[in-house]
Amino acid sequence: MRRPSAVVVATGVLFAAPLAALVVRAFADVWRAPALLPQRWGGRGFEAAFAGDDAIPALVASLGTGAATTTLALVIAWPAARVLGERRLHHPAPVFMLLAMPLLVPPYAVGLGLTEWFLRLGVTGTAAGLVLAHLAVVLPYTVLLLLSGFGPEIRGLEEMGRAAGLSGAERLRWVTVPALRPTLATAALVSFLVSWSQYGTSLAVAPEQPTLPVVLLPFVGADPQAAATLSLLFLAPAVLALLAAVRAMKAPA
């Protein structure tokens, strides 16, 4: 094992410091500044956070919405990313501009605009509506990340697959998807995390289906300890997804 360099250690500390404070805060029943450590440890924050009936359903809603959004985003983004990544468009600039739009417009505005449509389509407040709204925000990220994987190399491999006797489905399973795996992992991770952390869009489209950020926010300011506890919960899948993605990117198969 090589010893980690000073830069790595410094970066680690920089990332860990706020998170460590969060952990301490979550289990600090009494913690007055300027003391470095709490005066009394305890699980009061946990009780407060889960006192209402919101937290667990919100966690489930967030997980479900994130998973559904990620899956749909990958399927929808695939053909678009392929066309853009293989530079098949003569004038890609307007398309990239359009793709950037949802990133430029505040999510809450997108959410409010969508609500008007969703009301008329009858999907407002439903899980499907929530996924649709998240897709609007997530898709640009998915397309932009996925397109970097496509190009002459993948095409060359697929052509080789054809010549080697692989049918279309076999090429997809044995050639394209495995060769794209690092890109797919990155795109899936970012898609999930963008959906997972949506606040404005979710609040606008489906206040009846609260997701974790929606439940979390009222606690901030009101009860820092409960907020910290929910934040840890909020952080967990993100950390897990990150670890899974790093593994998928590294794995040599």
Next chain:
Amino acid sequence: MAPGAAPVLRGVDLDVAAGRRAVLVGPSGAGKTTLLRAVAGLEEVREGMVELGGRRLDRGVPSHRRRVSVVFQEPRLLPHARIDDNVALPLRAAGVGRRERRARAGELLEEVGLAGMAARAVRGLSGGEQQRVALARALCGEPELLLLDEPLTAVDPNRRESLRRLIVRVQHDRRLTTLVITHDRAEAAELAETLALMLEGRIVQQAEPRELFERPASAAVARFFGTGATLRGTVTAGLLALDDATAIPVSGPDGPATWVIRPEAISLDDGAPLRAEVVEATYAGTHVRLVLRRGELRLVMHVAPGTRVGIGSEVGVCLPADRLWRIPGEDAQVSARS
């Protein structure tokens, strides 16, 4: 062919005899790769036909159902798979189980000189080794026709020789009908049993390699393989007048005609009546390439690497009559022009 993308082929008539090794050579952009892709089914054929062993391929046989294997210019190996799993990819498509696939891949890897590498990752292999894996994969499909598209181009020059020998050996041992495409003239000559030259989407000559080099069917063929000199003129009494002062003996009937000669067939001869000025002398390692000029006539010749001649000096040149090739069918062309 696809509009815009691939060059158009016209009146291509290329036969590869069963069990033989044919090479298609031509400058880049001549349509060689397009032809190969059409045979493999990677490019649509609008007109004409592709036949393999008497069976039509161009209509209704998708590329993955053709018993045609391709080795591309780049190895195109799956980066995520082991070497033997790369080799056995065609068997996987055929539904063969993993153990049998890997056993078969191991044998093929041994055949291409990569014994014991089966379980390794593709990453870290040299260009030449990767191309050997690609060759093993192509053989694994047990094709009726093997296509190789510039297989040596991406390989280090000092590894080409052994890969070339491997291709020849594998083809010969299996009596595998093979078509190789290259733009390299020397490589074409070394690899071919039958050599076909493609210029601007047409096959202009197809024969044994020696024929194309020494008995080209046209001045264009001679130009592609590098001619030492192209002589045009009228023969009178067995002599071709190069200008008012000099005539050289040539064979064949009297009348207008065109001759070509290989650069290595021309020699320096102080006593020769044909004199020319040295315009360029380039040391090329194995030989010195001289460019000479005499009025309109330009000569290129290869002499021993030790030869030293001054630029601008006048030398005597010998064009042996038995090495001069009279291009058939060019007589009329000359007379029409004169």
